[in-house]
Every structure is written in structure tokens, then in C-alpha cells.
Amino acid sequence: MLLKMIRQYKLQNVQTTQCFVRLLASNSKNNHEKVKFDSSATAYGHKSKSELFRGWFVFKLCSYSSLVNNLSQLFNISRTILGQRLFEYIMRSTIYGHFVAGTNKTELKPITERLRKHGVKLILDYCMESDISSNNNQQKINSSILNPSNENIYNENLLKAIKNVQTAAELYGSSAMIAMKITAFVPPDILQKLNQILEEQQPSTKLSILEFISNTSTMNKDELTEVKHLIQRINRIIQEVKKHNGRIFIDAEQSYFQTAIHRLVLELQEQYNRDNLIVYNTYQCYRKTTLNLLQQDLIRSKTNNFHIGFKLVRGAYMDQERKRAAEMKIIDPIHPNFLATTESYHRAFVETLENAKNNPNKVHIFVASHNENTVQFALKTMDLMNIKRDDGLVSFATLFGMCDYLTFPLAAVGYDAYKLTPYGPIHRLLPYLTRRAQENRAIFAKAEKDRQLHYKALKERILH
Template sequence: MPLFDDTQTAFESKSDKDLKKAHFLFKMIANPFLTKVGTVMFKLPFATEIPLVKPMIRRTIYKQFVGGETTAECLKVAKELSKYGVGSIMDYSVEGQEHEEEFDSVKNEILCLIDIANKNPVEFPFVVFKPTGFGRIDLFEKVGKKLPMTEEEKLSWKKICDRFEEVCKKGFEADVTMMVDAEESWMQDSADNLVDEMMQKYNKERCVVCNTLQMYRHDRLDYLKNIYQKAEAENYFIGFKVVRGAYMEKERARAEVENYPSPIQPDKAATDRDYDAALKFIVEHNHRISLFAGTHNEHSSELLTKLMKDNGIENGYHKIWFGQLFGMSDNISFKLGNLGYNIAKYLPYGPIKEVMPYLIRRAQENTSVAGQTGRELSLIEKEIKRRKQNA
């Protein structure tokens, strides 16, 4: 049997009722028309206030893809996942802040997550945050492009740097690994520089601060190799979450409108090639680099298990982690956990209204990624059939 076709292990934690609900949901997502209508409707400011809409969302798409509205609800989900060797990463999925008090609120939430992870290291091996959770995207862009800033903007940028410093320092003191998400290419240079600064400061003895590489960008493999050379020369540890990426259509459209070369790979094959090359490079240089391979791609996940074996690395090696989103690719996550690999699910949380942008993206991505929803459906159907036969 292929490694990730084991549906009994994949869905061991789910009841028959849970499986049927998941099957219904993915059937809905598989319909582009329904997904489009739902996306338009839920973008309306008052959508979640319509009677019965919020309970419907909570029972369906919210339950499938979100850990809960609070950290306490997430902790219950995480403890259940940990029974099957699967860790969790609480992802505060509130987006679109613009004001200093909102950025401070996000920072304070991340500080709370560090305390929770410190007290529950098995359930929560990492804490993650988005750079733009700490400040406006236009400031990141201006700093990255070395554009002139007003005195007020300079003060705001200093506050962003202070927020980075505060959470990374606390992660270091609490012995909690911090992962910083990647975002749009036009703001990423300044975020990369900030994260590298934090790595130089806090990764002297082990990897406390990790950056993220989106391999749909054609320059990321070279960036990885350059940062490795820098870390070797200056003797500090580095870590990367490696993903394919989440902003491809937006990136191409902006490059066309503003008439600059697209930072995106020419095709998916090029992205896949660089993704797998990044895994190989990191595994072969694991004395210096830690890896979190965030992927729903079965080939890349299996490739990483083979790379580890070929390099004499045990399944539970602390510097190598696999990761998927909560509610997706349980056939990968639970199988790897069953085999003793380090695996963690991204576990988003937050009030329904504020998490709606995240949920809309999940639905759109499942519709647009070739074969993703079909694969989820076929695995669920296979397990439902297996259970009926064994009843």
C-alpha cells in the first residue's frame, strides 16, 4: 500500500458522523459555483449576523478548518490530536489590522501563546505570527525598498521592530520556537532582514526563530543558500518553514499592473522542483538548519522521509518537522505521527467574523488546487466503505 493511502490510521480520530460531515463539506467545496457564491456572501460585513448563519458556519467549515474561537477551545483540540502523535500550532487568524493598538493587541496575543506553548510543549511545539500582524504592509515595503519615510512612519517602524524583539526574546527565554510567516514579495525583504536579525541574536545555541520560504518564488532557493553561508560564517543557527506559497495570483497581477518582472516561478513544475531541492539542501545541512516542511503534497512528504533515511536521520529527529493545515491531509499527518515523525497541524482560531477571510481562502484554495478536494473526498469515501465492510 502507498504510504499515504492508509485511511484507517488517517481517520482513526474521527467518528462515522464526523466523516459524513467532512464528506458533505468537501463535496460542497468541490463545486466552484457554490464556493463562489459562498465567498461573495460571506465577504458581506453583516453576513455572520444573519440568523442561523453563524451556527451553520460553526458546525461545518469552521469545525473542519478552525480549532475554536479561543485558546481554551484550541487546547482541547490539540490534546486530542496529541493522542495520535500530532502536535498543533495555534494560528491567530485575525487579519487586516491597521492601527497601532490593534498591532499591540496581536503582539499581546502572541505573548500569551508563548506562555501556553511553554506550559504545553507536547501539544504546541511552535508559536507562529505574521509580520503584518505587527505593522502595516506599506511600512514593510518602504523599508525594504529604502524609500523615504515621514517621522511618524519611522516611529511606527520602530514599534514594529520592538514587537518583533519582544516576542522573539520571550520565545528565547521560554524555550519556545518562533516561526514567522512569509507574505507578499513586495514587503518580504524587510521582514527577511528583521527575522535574520532575530536569528543572529537568539539562535546562538539552537534554532529559536525560524523564517518562511515560499518556493513559488524563483529566488528562494538562492536566498536559502545565501543565508546558510552567512550563518556558517557568523556561527548562528537558522530555521525555515518551507511552503509552496499562498499569494501567486495576487503576485502575478500586481507585477503586470506595475510593469515589473514577476517574482513567481514560470509553472508548477518549477515550484515543485525548487521545493524538493530546498528539502534536500536543508536535510544535507541539518547541522546548521532546522526544517518545518509545510506541505499537502504527498510526493514531497514521502521524499522527505526518504531523505532522512538516506542521511541516517531517525524519524523523530528534533530539527525536522512536517506540517499540514488542520482539517486537511489527515492521511499524511496521522500516518507520519503514527510512524514517529515530528508532525504539527496549523490550528487557526479566533471569532467567526474575524476568521472569515481565512476560511474563504481555505475554500478557494481547495477549489483551485488541482486534485486536492478530489483526493480528500476519495480518502473519506474509502474509509467510509472500509468501516461498512468491517461492521
């Protein structure tokens, strides 16, 4: 019913979302307790005065685009001038301390306990990834990916990923969740070639990726071996997750990797999600193909009888995708503006939620959004469909250090709320922090509410 209603609106602008939100609001049964997204006490009650000041200061700094655009160079210059020890102290007092939960399990534990008291859980991410450069040579993106042709590097990353699973299990037991990126475990040029093959030839889903490329001459022996090793590594990680009764997000990445990643994750879901939900796929709603892809995946999960988990995001590579499309003179793979992406996100949520309601315990959705309007849309849609907060169909997630005014009020009234939490040594996280700041420069520039609420909470704490 909801899909028919939302499809009545064909305008590719704000009217679509506004009309549907008003429709939801007018028909809402309000079975959820009203969530107050302007309560500084609820959002930041878990923070100390120094953490509140640091949060306000960091958001203020990140609102300056000239600083964000040159963050990598500033890191390098500061480290050279100040020395490693003083540089790390300053980083802990500013951007690293705000957006990263710590370097190891010892530092994670008190944060985990503090958030648990407020009903917020963590999704642990020991950040590792790699990318290709514009001229198709290998480029270091994460300091852990030193030489993409070196097998030892990917095996080392495998061990770190397994350790991440074990750390999450020790901190959270059977409710542990982790996140990871496929590019940490394979040379990116191999993944890009596999992606191109799958896009051009579109093999039947009845064949696995490995079966398909083994029966074609599109990859040489060494390339085929790399793909085999990738699949072995990912299976080893998921087996460890399954051993600890945990769950795993496999993140989406750039469009020139994403078809291969998505296809691989679907195979993993079909393999491991038979009895319960272990593996989640990520859907970038700024991609024009996402809604059709999501619909096809729902059909496949029903046909082949496996559980399916959706992590809905807007997308994190907008600048890079647009630049690449212009340079290669290809069609831009992402929606033309924020409003079109919002409409895509909302339609994806309605589609998955209707399927979740009709297939209880088979479909689960993570609303991974920093947009308050989208979160409100999700709550009102749940009301209209008479889905309770504890029905186990919908969870909410934001990045550690961002939009606490969304996550903590949701958790306070009983919604399933998470923080996607990076951790690791400072030198390993510098590329992540640089990319995170640059990807979210628009969010930081407009994060007036986050800054104001940090300031309000700090002022109230000092006065009282």
C-alpha cells in the same frame, strides 16, 4: 553529493523531478518503516462519524470553483439573512468547524489531547494580518486590523500574540510552537516602503534594518517610528516565546513585503538562535529567488554561528502575485508552473538537509507541504542520506483540516508531525477562511483522495 546529482538535471519540467525521485527510490536503504498514505483508519481514526461526514461535505463544496470564488459574498449574505447566531451554528457545522480548531483554549484543549494520542502536535496560529489595496490605500483584510494608522490596534494585536504564546505553552509546555505574520504589527504601507528601500539599496547585512534606515533620509520621522515600534513588538513576542522555551514560525507574505520580512527574521534569528533554535524563517519555493536566498542564509548562519530553522512551503499568493506583475508590467516573481516550483522545493530541501546533516543541532527543516509526491521525496532523500526519523533534523506539517492522510501516517511510524492550527472567534476567522479556500482552490478541486478517504472511513465506521 546530492546537490551535484540534482544539478545535473537542467530541464525545467517534470523530467527533473521524476528522474531524481527514481534515482532516490533505486538507491534507498529503506531504513524508515513504509508509510501508508492510503490508510483511512490511520488518517481519520481520530475523527467521529459526524466529523468525517463534515470533512467529506466541506471538500465536496470547496471543489466547486464558483462557490469558492464568491465565498466572501456568500458569507455576508448568509449572515444578513440568517442572523449571527444561526450563521455561526452553520459555520461550525461546515467550513469553520473543519478548518479551525476552535475559538479559545477551552475548545483547543480536547483537540490537542486527541491529536497528542496519535503523535500529532499543533502549531497555534491566532490569525492576524493586513494588506494594501491595489491603489496603495489601506484595505481591511482581517477584521482585527480595523485602522492600520491606529497605534492601539497594533498594540492590541501584540497582546493577542503574547496570549497565543501563553496558550501554546499551557497546552504543550516546552514543545509549544506558534505562527504569526509580521503585517499584524505594522501599517502595511510602511512595510511596503521599507521593502522597496531594502530591495533598491541592498544594504550590507553588517547593519541592522533600524541602523540602516536611521542613517538614511529615505523615511520620515513618523515612518521611522513605525518601524521602531514594529521591531519592538516582534522582539516582545519572541521574548515571551523564549521565556516559555517555545519556538515560532514567522510566515512569508506577498513579494512587496517579503524582502523586508525575510531580512528582519534573519536578524531575529541571529539575535535569538545563538544557543538553540527559537525563530524559524519561511521560504516560498514558488519564488525564483528562493534557492539563492536560502544558500546565502545558510552561509550567514555558519559565519555568524547561529541556529537556523527553515519552513519550506510552495507559496500561497500565486493569483495575487501574477495579477500584480501583469498590472505593473514587471517581471513575474514566481516560477512559471507547478513543476518548476516542485523542482525548486526539492532542491531547497536537499540543500538544507545536507547542511543539517553536516551541522547537527544547528539546522532544522519543516516540510510544510500538502503534496504527497514531495513528502515521499523527502522520505526517500532522508533514506539515501541515512537520516533517521528521530534524528531531529526534519519535521512535517500540514494545515488543520487538510491532508490528514499525510500527517497521521507519518506520526504513526515516529516522524515528527504537526498541524498548523488556526483558532479564534468565527467573525475574526472569516477572512482567513475565504483566503485559505481561494488560495487553495486548485488543491480543493483536485482533493479527490481526501474526499474518497473521508467517505471510506465514514462507510467503514458505519458498517462496523
